[in-house]
Structure formats: structure tokens, C-alpha cells
Amino acid sequence: MKAVVYNGARDVRVEDVPEPRIEEPTDAxxxxxxxGICGSDLHMYxxxxxxxxxxxLGHEPMGVVxxxxxxxxIIKEGDRVVMPFNVACGTCYNCLxxxxxxxxVMNPQGAxxxxxxxxxxxxxxxxxxxxxxxxxxxxxxxxxxxxxxxKEDDYVMLAxxxxxxxxxxxxxxxxxxxxVAVFGAGPVGLLSAYCSMLKGASEVYxxxxxxSRLRLAERIGAVPVNFEEGDPAQQIVExxxxxxVAGSKLHPTEKWDGVECGIDAVGYQAYDREKPDDYRPDQxxxxxxxxxxxxxxxxxxxxxxxxxPRARNEQEANGLLTIPFGLLxxxxxxxxxxxxxxxxxxxLLRDLIVGGKARPSFxxxxxxxIDEAPDAxxxxxxxxxxxxxxxxxx
Ligand SMILES: NC(=O)c1ccc[n+]([C@@H]2O[C@H](COP(=O)([O-])OP(=O)(O)OC[C@H]3O[C@@H](n4cnc5c(N)ncnc54)[C@H](O)[C@@H]3O)[C@@H](O)[C@H]2O)c1
Ligand SMILES: [Zn+2]
Ligand SMILES: [Zn+2]
Numbered sequence: 001m002k003a004v005v006y007n008g009a010r011d012v013r014v015e016d017v018p019e020p021r022i023e024e025p026t027d028a029x030x031x032x033x034x035x036g037i038c039g040s041d042l043h044m045y046x047x048x049x050x051x052x053x054x055x056x057l058g059h060e061p062m063g064v065v066x067x068x069x070x071x072x073x074i075i076k077e078g079d080r081v082v083m084p085f086n087v088a089c090g091t092c093y094n095c096l097x098x099x100x101x102x103x104x105v106m107n108p109q110g111a112x113x114x115x116x117x118x119x120x121x122x123x124x125x126x127x128x129x130x131x132x133x134x135x136x137x138x139x140x141x142x143x144x145x146x147x148x149x150x151k152e153d154d155y156v157m158l159a160x161x162x163x164x165x166x167x168x169x170x171x172x173x174x175x176x177x178x179x180v181a182v183f184g185a186g187p188v189g190l191l192s193a194y195c196s197m198l199k200g201a202s203e204v205y206x207x208x209x210x211x212s213r214l215r216l217a218e219r220i221g222a223v224p225v226n227f228e229e230g231d232p233a234q235q236i237v238e239x240x241x242x243x244x245v246a247g248s249k250l251h252p253t254e255k256w257d258g259v260e261c262g263i264d265a266v267g268y269q270a271y272d273r274e275k276p277d278d279y280r281p282d283q284x285x286x287x288x289x290x291x292x293x294x295x296x297x298x299x300x301x302x303x304x305x306x307x308x309p310r311a312r313n314e315q316e317a318n319g320l321l322t323i324p325f326g327l328l329x330x331x332x333x334x335x336x337x338x339x340x341x342x343x344x345x346x347x348l349l350r351d352l353i354v355g356g357k358a359r360p361s362f363x364x365x366x367x368x369x370i371d372e373a374p375d376a377x378x379x380x381x382x383x384x385x386x387x388x389x390x391x392x393x394x
Contacts, residue, residue: 001017001019001128001130002015002129003015003127003129004058004127004373004391005053005054005055005057006045006051006053006055006056006057008053009046010046013374014371020130022068027133028065028068028069028075029065029067030063030064030065030081030083030133030140031130032063032131033063034063034152034153034155034391035127036159036160037373038060040160041057041058042269043267044117046310046381048269049118050118055116056127057125057127058115058125058127061126062082062083062155062158063080063131064080064147065136065140072136072137073137080145080146082141082158082346083131083133083159084159084346085160086101086112086113087103087113087120087121088105088135088138088343090137090138098341100342101338101342102341107120108121108122109121128370129393141158148394151354151361153367153390158342158349161188161191161363162358164191164301164340164342166195167299167301167341168192168299169192169196170299171300172298173334174195174263175200176201177200178196179202179204180196180259180260181205181232181262182265183232183263183264183270183287184208184265185208185216185224186208189206190213190387192263192301193217193222194220194360196261196263198357203223205224205225205239207225207287208224208227209227211226212385216363219362228273231290232287232291233258233287233290236291241257255293255294258291258293258296259291259293260296261292261299262291262297263298264300267304268302268321269281270282270283270302278312279311281311282322285321286323294333297334298333298336300335300336304321365386365388366386366388368389368391370391376389
């Protein structure tokens with residue numbers, strides 16, 4: 001079968017690899033119909049992880065069940081399904097308390113496993129014609145309709161970015177009436193803004209520098225903020241002052257002119273605002289600490305790695321960042337981080353799509369053949385016009 005294989009920094013190739021087979025009775029084999037390329041894949045693609053050549057990439061799988069092992073009882077051959085990027089057992093202590101992102105069983109190298117990702121266990125990736133899905137009864141979420149129908153792009157968002165963005169809003173404690181700043185207008189940032197809107201946030205600001213991505217943010221009702229036009233924290237405070245709520249001083253204090261909820265949907269490959277061609281891994285957390293109001297909440301969904309072979313200095317190569325912890329503490333901010341446990345919200349978000357209440361596919365810019373994957377990686381890596389590319393098979 002064909003698969004997208006990592007061959008080193010900025011080098012992915014489509015190769016012929018052996019088809020997967022059932023290895024455990026609880027496995028299923030899924031024939032992939034759609035598979036996303038993710039901003040997380042770009043960390044490997046850009047050479048900012050310890051990934052070695054040979055990894056089959058991809059962790060956003062959707063397709064049709066081809067075969068099930070003897071221990072699979074709920075999922076049947078022919079079912080249309082989407083899987084979370086997390087590979088998890090579903091039964092360990094962490095899985096049972098809602099942290100399948102930190103499953104204690106499935107990754108011999110640590111807590112939490114995923115398809116096709118460095119340090120996340122031995123699982124082959126989903127940018128391929130077929131995928132082995134361990135713990136299939138836990139992993140496979142059934143979908144209505146048929147492959148290639150008008151909701152295919154919405155449903156594939158359930159593998160990662162839609163539930164991940166929802167989780168970001170949970171971490172940042174977004175709820176009705178609250179004000180939100182989202183840094184990053186990639187798939188995760190745009191959908192974090194979208195989920196904030198679904199939850200009834202009163203004002204949502206989205207920070208980036210890509211005009212096309214900021215236009216998408218505006219289209220869904222968020223306020224775009226271009227960080228190339230000045231300090232985004234100050235821009236948001238100024239914009240709020242011009243608005244009806246902060247502008248009319250109902251809360252008569254400037255200490256309330258920031259936002260209550262801050263979401264980092266960028267991660268350690270954040271552009272340095274002073275030197276935009278460089279990365280500055282502490283840039284976004286610093287901006288968030290500045291813009292979030294006292295007693296507010298930060299959700300850090302953007303990825304940070306313990307090792308970055310291409311970091312600016314030795315400290316950052318070991319994941320050590322300098323963040324304004326004094327200001328964070330004195331403001332009394334709460335902070336949550338980590339991989340998203342996709343399963344927690346996956347079926348509810350599916351039901352919103354089925355019921356016509358959510359259309360997360362507004363972020364999809366490119367639908368490509370698997371042979372076009374190397375070009376799509378190169379274009380997506382510019383983080384501009386290609387917002388989300390989906391590999392379509394069949
Ligand atoms: N925690 C999880 O479970 C999880 C799941 C999926 C993705 N992620 C992570 O979320 C992050 C975003 O993913 P994506 O697919 O949207 O990626 P992406 O690379 O397409 O988007 C990142 C966006 O951030 C913008 N950006 C860069 N520096 C910035 C800055 N200083 N201020 C504001 N914006 C800035 C870029 O222009 C880009 O549009 C990545 O780090 C990815 O690894 C985490
Ligand atoms: Zn992803
Ligand atoms: Zn587990």
C-alpha cells in the first residue's frame with residue numbers, strides 16, 4: 001500500500017509499504033478514506049523533533065472497517081469510523097479518569113500514545129491506504145452516511161483538531177459571556193475560536209500574521225489581530241476599550257481590559273515578533289500572561305517538546321523556556337497544558353455535526369491525492385494559504 005514516510009527534515013515521500021494486519025484480537029484494520037495533515041506533523045517535518053527517518057506519518061484517520069480481530073465486539077466490518085489521534089487502552093487509571101492522552105499502557109516510551117508520531121509509541125501513521133487500529137472498540141467512533149459524502153471533511157476533523165480545540169476551550173475555562181484571546185489561526189486556533197463561539201463567548205480575538213487565516217477568523221465572527229501591526233496584547237486591550245462592554249466601563253477598572261481566557265494554539269514554533277524569521281518558544285506564553293486578566297485561565301494546547309534539535313540555544317534545545325512566572329503568579333492565573341484527550345468530546349461534537357449545528361470543515365483549504373502529500377507538506381509549512389490539507393483516498 002502507499003504511505004507518507006518521513007525521510008528527514010523537509011523530506012517526506014510516498015512509498016510502498018506492507019499492508020497492516022491484525023496483531024492483537026482487539027485490533028481492527030481500517031481502510032482510510034480521509035487523513036489530515038496536522039500542524040503537529042510540521043514539528044517533525046521542520047526537523048524540530050528527534051524523529052528518525054522511516055516513520056509513517058499521520059494521526060487523523062477516518063475510513064471504513066475492513067477487518068476486526070476476535071476480541072472486537074462493537075465495531076463491525078463495513079462501519080464508517082473516525083479514530084482519535086490518541087492510541088489508548090481505555091481501561092487504565094488515566095484513561096478511566098478522562099486522560100486517555102496520558103494512557104499508562106500503550107506507549108512503552110512514556111505516558112500517552114499516538115499514530116505516526118515520534119516518541120509516541122510504535123504505531124504506524126494514518127497517511128496511508130490502511131491503518132491498524134489497536135483497542136478498536138474503544139477507538140472507533142461510528143459515523144452515519146457514506147464515504148465521500150458532504151460531511152466527509154467535517155467528520156475527519158473529529159480525529160484531532162475539533163476535539164483538540166474544544167479541549168483547549170475547556171482548559172481555558174471558556175463559557176457563556178467570557179472573553180477569549182486565541183493565539184494562532186491555524187486549524188487548532190481557528191477551531192478554538194469556533195468552539196468558544198459555540199459555547200457562547202462574548203468576544204473572541206484571534207492573533208496571527210497570515211492574512212488568509214485571519215480572514216477565516218473574521219468570517220466566523222472573531223476579531224482578527226495581526227501581530228505584525230504591534231504587540232497583540234496591547235492591540236486586544238485597545239480593541240476591547242473601543243467595544244461596548246469594556247468601553248462603557250461596566251467593570252470600572254482597567255485591570256479588566258484584557259481577556260478572561262487565553263489559548264495558545266501555536267506552541268514552541270512561535271515566531272519571534274522582533275525577528276519574524278526566527279522562532280521564540282516563549283513568545284506566545286509571554287503575550288498570554290500579559291493579556292489575560294487577573295484570576296484568568298490559560299489553555300496551552302500548542303505543542304512544546306522536551307527536546308528540539310534545531311533550537312536557538314542549548315537551554316531551549318532541552319525544553320527550558322523563560323516565561324514571566326512572576327507576573328503569572330501575581331495575577332493568579334491558572335494554566336493547563338498537554339495533549340488533548342480526544343475521546344472526551346468526540347461523540348458530542350460528532351452529534352453537533354450530524355445535527356447540522358457545527359461545520360468545522362470551514363478550515364479545509366486543500367483536498368489532495370496521496371501522491372501530492374510531499375507538495376502539500378511544503379505548502380502547509382508556510383502556514384498561510386494552505387490552512388488544512390486532507391488526503392483523500394478512494
Ligand atoms: N495538544 C494537542 O493535543 C495538540 C493537537 C493538535 C495540534 N497541537 C498543536 O497545536 C499547534 C497548532 O496546530 P495547527 O495545526 O493549528 O498548526 P499551524 O502550524 O498550522 O498553526 C500555527 C499558527 O500559529 C501562527 N503563529 C506563529 N507564531 C505566532 C505568534 N508569535 N503569535 C500568534 N500566532 C503565531 C502561525 O502563523 C500559524 O498560523 C501546534 O503546535 C500543534 O502541534 C496540539
Ligand atoms: Zn493532528
Ligand atoms: Zn489507558
